[in-house]
Amino acid sequence: MDHVLAQLLHERVFATLSVLETENRAEPPATARLTAAWRTLLNLHEPTDTGACKACGPRWRKHMCSVWRVATAYFMTPNLSTPP
Secondary structure (H helix, E strand, O other): OOHHHHHHHHHHHHHHHHHHHHHOOOOOHHHHHHHHHHHHHHHHOOEOOOOOEOOOEHHHOOOOOHHHHHHHHHHOOOOOOOOO
């Protein structure tokens, strides 16, 4: 995947997680744990300089790994209350 596009996607997903954390401060601690878990999982699956996924390896050099595809499907939707 193009590195510029991957970086923009990365920024957008993490921005969405930040919005969820900010909007749900009064919610139970489960929301905070869930967003923290997503952040950790996505950091483990960051692309390397060559575009490969750190956790999945070089087979995902041309495409997003499955973790980032799921995150994109859920966090890049216009309405966060309705999953794809």
